[in-house]
Amino acid sequence: MADHAHEQTLDVESEIPDLDLRKTIEEALWSLDSIRVSKPALEINARDGRATVSGIVASPMMRQQIEEVLTGVPVTLEVMDDAAIQYAAAYALATDSRTASIPPGYRMTAHNGRVHVKGKLTSEEIQAVRDVVSEVRGVSGVSVN
Secondary structure, three states, X not given: OXXXXXXXXXXXXXXXXXXXXXXXXXXXXXXXXXXXXXXXXXXEEEEOXXXXXXXXXXXXXXXXXXHHXXXXXXXXXXXXXXXXXXXXXXXXXXXXXXXXXXXXXOEEEEEOOEEEEEOOOOHHHHHHHHHHHHOOOOOOEEEEO
């Protein structure tokens, strides 16, 4: 027997009041086990019958579940995941002229938008890493070593 719990389609009128729209989105999000368990910091803003959901989730799978459960709802998703943030930060470090010359050997992790870089870096490299990574979309903080 297939699990159809997350295959619901939401019927949302085009002229839905903002409070009802927000409630519809909150209920849809809380119907997802991954959201109930991890409780990511998602922000919901509704205005003039349109909504925006923004924040950071732990995985691309969670981001996809959110997209699926909100299909048909007048909402713009600005949800990022830690894997995408980590990839974008690594790409930025590898390609930015301030950090491209740093040799491989450092490690990077991302959690809830915070990026941590660990490795043998000079004080100048540490500052360059902080500067470059902090400019990456979705990064909410940077720590080095």
